[in-house]
Amino acid sequence: MAIKELQPDEQGTSLWQDAWIKLCKNYLALFGLAVLALLCVISLLTPWIAPYGYEEQNLLLGATAPSLEHWLGTDIFGRDMLTRIMYGGRVSLTVGFIATAVALLIGVLWGAVAGFVGGRTDAVMMRIVDIMYALPFMIFIVLLMVVFGRNILLLFVAIGAVEWLTMARIVRSQVMSLRKQEFVEAAHSLGLSEWTIIRRHIIPNTLGPVIVYTTLTIPSVMLLEAFLSFLGLGIQPPQSSWGLLINYGVESMEEYPWLLIFPGVALSLTLFALNFLGDGLRDALDPRTSKD
Amino acid sequence: MALLEVNGLKIYFHTRNGLVKAVDDVSFTVDAGETLAIVGESGSGKSVTCYSLLDLLPKPPAVIEAGTALFDGEDLLSCSTARMRQFRGNDIAVIFQDPMTSLNPYISIGEQLIEPLIYHPDKTRTQSRKKARLQAIELLDEVGIIDPEARFDCYPHEFSGGMRQRVMIAMALINKPRLLICDEPTTALDVTIQAQILELIKKLQKTRDVAVIFISHDLGVVAGIADKVVVMCEGTIRETGDTESVFYNSQDAYTKKLLAAIPEGAKLLPNRAEQDQPLVKVRDLKTYFTDFSKAAEGKKVIKAVDGVSLDIKRGEILGLVGESGSGKSTLGRSILQLAPNTEGTVTFDGSLLGELSPKNLVPWRRRMQMIFQDPYASLNPRMTVYETLAEPLLYHGLADRKSIDQQVRQLMDDVGLAHSQMRKYPHEFSGGQRQRIAIGRAIATKPELIIADEPVSALDVTIQAQILDLILALVERHNLTMLFISHDLSVVRYISDRVMVMNKGLIIESGDTETLWANPQQEYTRELLKAIPLADPKLERKRISNI
Numbered sequence: 001m002a003i004k005e006l007q008p009d010e011q012g013t014s015l016w017q018d019a020w021i022k023l024c025k026n027y028l029a030l031f032g033l034a035v036l037a038l039l040c041v042i043s044l045l046t047p048w049i050a051p052y053g054y055e056e057q058n059l060l061l062g063a064t065a066p067s068l069e070h071w072l073g074t075d076i077f078g079r080d081m082l083t084r085i086m087y088g089g090r091v092s093l094t095v096g097f098i099a100t101a102v103a104l105l106i107g108v109l110w111g112a113v114a115g116f117v118g119g120r121t122d123a124v125m126m127r128i129v130d131i132m133y134a135l136p137f138m139i140f141i142v143l144l145m146v147v148f149g150r151n152i153l154l155l156f157v158a159i160g161a162v163e164w165l166t167m168a169r170i171v172r173s174q175v176m177s178l179r180k181q182e183f184v185e186a187a188h189s190l191g192l193s194e195w196t197i198i199r200r201h202i203i204p205n206t207l208g209p210v211i212v213y214t215t216l217t218i219p220s221v222m223l224l225e226a227f228l229s230f231l232g233l234g235i236q237p238p239q240s241s242w243g244l245l246i247n248y249g250v251e252s253m254e255e256y257p258w259l260l261i262f263p264g265v266a267l268s269l270t271l272f273a274l275n276f277l278g279d280g281l282r283d284a285l286d287p288r289t290s291k292d
Numbered sequence: 293m294a295l296l297e298v299n300g301l302k303i304y305f306h307t308r309n310g311l312v313k314a315v316d317d318v319s320f321t322v323d324a325g326e327t328l329a330i331v332g333e334s335g336s337g338k339s340v341t342c343y344s345l346l347d348l349l350p351k352p353p354a355v356i357e358a359g360t361a362l363f364d365g366e367d368l369l370s371c372s373t374a375r376m377r378q379f380r381g382n383d384i385a386v387i388f389q390d391p392m393t394s395l396n397p398y399i400s401i402g403e404q405l406i407e408p409l410i411y412h413p414d415k416t417r418t419q420s421r422k423k424a425r426l427q428a429i430e431l432l433d434e435v436g437i438i439d440p441e442a443r444f445d446c447y448p449h450e451f452s453g454g455m456r457q458r459v460m461i462a463m464a465l466i467n468k469p470r471l472l473i474c475d476e477p478t479t480a481l482d483v484t485i486q487a488q489i490l491e492l493i494k495k496l497q498k499t500r501d502v503a504v505i506f507i508s509h510d511l512g513v514v515a516g517i518a519d520k521v522v523v524m525c526e527g528t529i530r531e532t533g534d535t536e537s538v539f540y541n542s543q544d545a546y547t548k549k550l551l552a553a554i555p556e557g558a559k560l561l562p563n564r565a566e567q568d569q570p571l572v573k574v575r576d577l578k579t580y581f582t583d584f585s586k587a588a589e590g591k592k593v594i595k596a597v598d599g600v601s602l603d604i605k606r607g608e609i610l611g612l613v614g615e616s617g618s619g620k621s622t623l624g625r626s627i628l629q630l631a632p633n634t635e636g637t638v639t640f641d642g643s644l645l646g647e648l649s650p651k652n653l654v655p656w657r658r659r660m661q662m663i664f665q666d667p668y669a670s671l672n673p674r675m676t677v678y679e680t681l682a683e684p685l686l687y688h689g690l691a692d693r694k695s696i697d698q699q700v701r702q703l704m705d706d707v708g709l710a711h712s713q714m715r716k717y718p719h720e721f722s723g724g725q726r727q728r729i730a731i732g733r734a735i736a737t738k739p740e741l742i743i744a745d746e747p748v749s750a751l752d753v754t755i756q757a758q759i760l761d762l763i764l765a766l767v768e769r770h771n772l773t774m775l776f777i778s779h780d781l782s783v784v785r786y787i788s789d790r791v792m793v794m795n796k797g798l799i800i801e802s803g804d805t806e807t808l809w810a811n812p813q814q815e816y817t818r819e820l821l822k823a824i825p826l827a828d829p830k831l832e833r834k835r836i837s838n839i
Contacts, residue, residue, distance in 0.1 A: 182670035186733065189628055190684045191657030200683070204674045287674055287717035 019284040029280020035273035039266075043090045052080040054087040055238040063256045073258040075248070081258065084240050085266050091241035092267070095156055095225045096218040102160025103221075104214055107167025112198050112206070114168070115175030126172070129165050137162045138231075145233060155234055159224055163217055170213055174206040208282045215278030219271045242267045294321035295503050296345075296471060301359030301369075303337070303344055306352060314340045314354070316527040322471065327497065327504040329518035329535070331511060331550070333752035334723070337527040338507050342473050344369070346384060347376050363471070381408050385464035387457075389476040394460055395448040401459050402428055402444035408467055428466065435462045436492060453616075454485035458492065465496065472497075475507045482615040482779065487823040490517055491836070509752060511554060512825030515539060516832040523547045535829045553757040554827045555786035558806050561764060563789040565608030571741060571773050572604040572627060577636035579619075579626045596622040598797030599636070604741070609767060609774045611788030611805065613781055613820070619797040620777050624743040627775070628660055629653060640741070658688050661734040665746035667726035671718040677704070677729055678714045684736040699736075706769075707732040708762060724755035731762065735770060743775045748783060760787055781824050785809060793817050 023029055042049070058078030066073040072081035114125040132140075141158045148154050178184060179202070187197045226243015228234035235241060242263045249260030303315040315337040322328045332338040343349050345361050345368050361368040368379065388394045396404060406424035419427070425444070432440035435458045448456060457477060464472060474493065478486040494517060497504055508514050514521060514535070521538040523531040523546065531544040542548050579597040596619045604610050614620040625631035627638050629645050638645045640656060648656065664670035671680060681700045685691040691699045701711055707728040718726055727747060734742055744763065748756040764787060767774055778784045784791060785805055792802040793816070801814045812818045826832045 182664040182666055183672045185625075185630060186662065186664060186670050186730070187672075187683075189630055189657060189660075189662045190687065190733075190737070191654040192683075192687055196687070200675075201672050205672070285674075288719045 018287065019281070022284040023280055026280040026284065028276045029284070032273040032276030032278075032280065035269060036277065039089060039270060039273075040093060042086060043093050046086045046090055050083045050086050052083045054079070054083050054240065056080070056083075063252070063259070065256075066258060072262045073256070075259055076252070076256070079238075081262055084245060085242070085263055088240040088242045088245050088263065089266060091152075091235055091239065092222045092225065092243060093270070095159065095241070096222045096270075098156040099159040099163060099221045099225075100214060100217045102157055103163035103167055103217055104210070105164075106161070107164035108171050108203065108206070108210060110164065111168035111171025112175050112203055115172035116179055116194070116198055116202060118176070118179070122172075126169075129168055132162075132165055141228065141233060150233075152235060155225065155228065159221055159228075163221060163224075167210070167213060167217070170209055171206050174209060175202055178202055178205050204285075207285050211278050211282045211285070215274040218274055219267065222267065222270075295324045295364065296322040296505075297360075297362040298341070298345075299360045299362070301341065301344065301361065302357040303340055303349070304355050304357050306355060313527050315344070318359075318524070318527075318529050320522050320529070320532060322503050322505060324470065324503055325497070325501045326519050327506055327517055328520045328522065329506045329508060329514040330522045330524060331508060331514055332524035333509060333550075333754065335526070336524040338524050339475055341524070342386075342475065342505055342507060345473070346380055346386065347373075348386075381469070382467045383469055384471045384473065385467070385469040386473045386475065387460050387464050387477045390480050392453065392456065392480070395456060397448050400445045400447055401451070402446075405431070405444075405459070405463055405466060408463075428462070431462045431466060432459070435459070435465075435496070436488075437462075452485075453481055454489060457481060457485075457489055461489075461492065461496070465500065465502075468500070469502060471503045471505065473505045473507070476509065477506075478513060479508075479510070483781070483823045484615065484819055486513070487825075487836075490825075493517070510825065511539075511550060511753070511827040512832065515827050515829045516825055516836050523550070539827070539829050549754060551827065553754040555757065555760065555780075555782045556827075558785055558809075559609070559764075559787055559789065561768065563608060564768075565605040565789060567605065569606060570603035571606045571641055572602075572775075573637075573639040574600060574602045574627060575637045575639075576601055577623070577626055577638060578634045579622050579631050580634045581632075595797050596631075597626055600794075600797075600799050601636075602792060602799060602802070604773055604775055606740075606773055607771065608789045609776055609787055611784035611791040612775060612777045612794060613779070613784050613791060614794035615779060615820075617796075618794045620794045621745050623794065624662070624745050624775060624777050628662055628743055630662070654688075658684075658690075658737040659739050660741040660743070661737065661739040663727075663731055663734045663742060663744040663747045666750050667723055667730055668718075668750070670730050671726055673718055676715050676717055677709070680718075680729060681732050681736055684733060688737055690737060703732045703736055706735065706766065722755075723751050724759060727751060727755075727759055728762065731759075731766070735766060735772075738770070739772070741773045741775070743777070745777045746779065747776075749778065749780060756783070763787065781820060793820065 056079060058074070061074055061078035063076045064070065064074050070080050070082070072085065074080055075084065110125060110129070114122045140162065144154060144158045184197060184201055187201050222241075223243050225234055225241060226247055229241060229244050230247050235244070245263035246260060246267065249263055253260045298321070299319050301315055301318045302313070305312040305314050318337070318341055320328065330338040330341065340349065340354070344354075344356060347368075356369055359369065363379065363383065368376070371379070395401065402425065405428040406421070409419045409424040409427065410421055411418070429440045429444055432443065437443050437455065437458055448459075451459060477493070478489050481489060490513060493504065496502070506514065506517055518535045521533060521535050522529055523538065523544065525546050530546045531538055531542060538547060539551070542551065577597055577600045578595070581594045581596060582592070598619070600623055612620050612623065622631050626633055629638070633646045640660065643656070645653065645656060675683075678700055681703050682691075682696050685696060685699055700714065704711055704714065709725065709728055709732070713721070718729065721729065731747075747763065748759050751759060760783065763774075766772065776784065776787055788805050790802065791805045791808050792799050793814070794800070795816050801808065801812065801817050808817070809821065812821055822835070826835055
């Protein structure tokens with residue numbers, strides 16, 4: 001392994017730089033990254049590149065199988081499926097990423113603090129988590145909607161605020177075992193402040209499980225959104241999302257299978273890409289895997 | 293004919309990072325009733341060799357490339373899985389290093405003991421539960437478990453470490469094996485318990501006429517127990533011979549190096565202690581922990597340190613000796629305010645530390661540092677050497693962005709690490725190098741006091757000698773004061789000016805190292821000193837026969 005001479009400004013980020021170098025050698029992870037990037041770009045450009053409008057109906061056409069005019073077929077109202085999947089991706093990806101980011105932020109901080117401080121603080125914080133678990137999350141979300149009015153941004157936050165619970169528990173258990181490690185004690189004896197220890201010594205060592213769980217959270221959040229929309233609490237037709245499309249697709253699965261297959265493929269593709277990328281990131285961020 | 297005849301054994305590990313020749317052309321024989329010791333440092337292939345005999349290696353990555361191991365004329369390496377199962381436990385048994393993890397915590401020891409008797413693969417040899425129980429109780433008595441009838445139904449957590457190892461030995465012997473493989477059976481035990489277990493193994497070997505393969509890194513232990521010694525290093529055998537000839541008349545450079553690395557005798561450097569002003573004054577310090585766990589059944593106070601007073605003079609190395617659970621580590625942490633001070637005072641250079649808030653303690657933290665036991669756990673796996681060493685310097689404002697490079701290089705020079713290793717992560721280093729990094733971190737802030745908690749007990753003997761000499765050199769060069777905590781009395785004698793002996797939370801004896809060694813006042817100290825194994829077969833046998 002070649003040893004680079006140190007440049008003063010590259011010292012602080014070495015873990016991330018090494019991670020990037022390693023990620024670039026993991027073709028599966030790069031493939032995942034490329035697929036995700038492609039999906040995001042398509043979603044961004046949808047209003048300009050979509051072949052039809054998302055509410056453009058052609059009732060005469062009805063549900064038709066894929067053809068040259070409509071590559072992925074049309075739904076029962078004669079709306080182009082490709083267009084609807086592209087527009088649905090905008091909603092699903094936004095919900096997936098934002099809600100997961102909210103869950104990640106709250107969960108990691110909550111779990112890290114509870115696990116690190118321990119004692120009564122930990123007990124109180126984890127009881128709050130237990131209460132949230134016990135609370136039917138539908139009631140929680142309906143309550144939020146009633147108080148703040150229906151708003152797509154609120155939907156993201158609401159889902160995120162429910163999904164962070166498991167993340168907090170995972171991080172807490174990691175932190176509790178890390179806290180007793182000698183290198184954390186060494187940091188204490190160096191006089192580092194608690195916050196510095198959490199930030200520099202604890203959180204980086206919880207990254208592995210956190211990343212894996214994050215990649216699992218994103219698809220589950222997307223399906224949660226579909227469920228809420230199905231109940232009329234999320235986005236409203238004629239707007240669409242992958243989750244909603246799949247829900248409608250299931251209803252007419254026997255007559256018009258393409259209504260289920262194509263949104264399903266879109267969601268699965270995202271899921272695969274996320275998993276590849278997540279595994280790659282986990283390995284890349286672990287210095288114990290070799291750089292070569 | 294020899295009982296076991298290993299010939300040209302080659303075991304390679306095919307790992308992602310290439311081929312590792314763990315065992316490379318190893319041959320030895322064990323006669324019935326004889327004790328063969330396989331000595332080597334970690335990674336020498338001594339355990340791999342023995343595990344291959346019972347097909348206990350993970351395959352892949354391990355591949356047995358060549359060789360035979362004839363047990364009573366039958367090759368162990370090429371026999372079927374079913375045949376191997378008959379060998380295991382019946383003819384060949386193993387005692388593992390850690391008695392804490394080798395027993396199932398949910399099954400009583402008696403039940404675990406009779407398992408091989410009542411569920412024997414060979415149906416003709418299965419026994420009734422009643423008969424098995426009688427046989428097990430007899431065996432527990434033989435391995436020195438007091439009141440075996442009552443202890444039969446106890447669970448592993450109700451036994452001490454030494455007692456658990458006795459149970460493990462009983463388990464190994466229950467089917468009357470002809471060969472017993474002991475893989476570092478006393479490494480996890482205290483020195484006085486170690487002496488008892490070694491004695492037990494020796495006694496059982498005589499009465500039951502089993503051959504023993506004794507794997508160890510400790511030449512002192514080997515000197516007392518072995519008839520023949522095999523010295524292994526990096527997968528190859530360096531020397532084979534009678535214990536006497538290997539110890540007194542070694543032909544091999546590596547064996548000589550191993551023997552020379554054993555810490556022996558007193559500290560050679562002069563005592564630099566300044567008599568007038570102690571740097572640290574501890575008065576009647578008590579550290580209690582409350583055990584809330586279910587096993588404790590309600591609140592239970594653990595008195596880890598129970599009223600200790602001591603002075604550490606500026607410039608001296610004070611050794612603190614004690615067995616596990618004596619409170620020696622807690623005392624070190626309490627002095628550094630890493631463990632609570634329930635009662636009593638710690639004065640550092642005239643200031644009472646206990647009265648300071650965590651924030652006000654920060655400037656003091658710079659002046660007192662700690663070196664930890666396990667170099668694998670004491671370094672953050674996600675920080676490079678550079679980051680680990682730079683952190684204390686930057687945090688305490690001892691270096692700015694410009695001078696930090698220079699200072700880290702200086703530290704690496706100080707502890708003997710090459711500059712080219714600056715960007716590497718801890719896992720890329722060996723145990724000894726990791727301990728050097730940890731020492732570098734401890735001296736980074738130019739502290740006056742260093743508390744070293746068993747800094748060499750996780751290291752191989754040759755590495756241990758290097759690290760001890762490094763510590764001595766650094767103490768001289770940087771004018772350090774040190775509290776050196778260890779369970780290993782030879783190490784403490786080699787490094788300390790003064791020694792304190794700790795037992796059950798109390799300091800029971802203290803004095804200048806050589807005075808205390810020559811003339812221990814307390815019965816407990818005498819027991820401790822008597823239990824140290826000597827790396828000299830004649831002296832060691834004499835010592836054992838005197839106990």
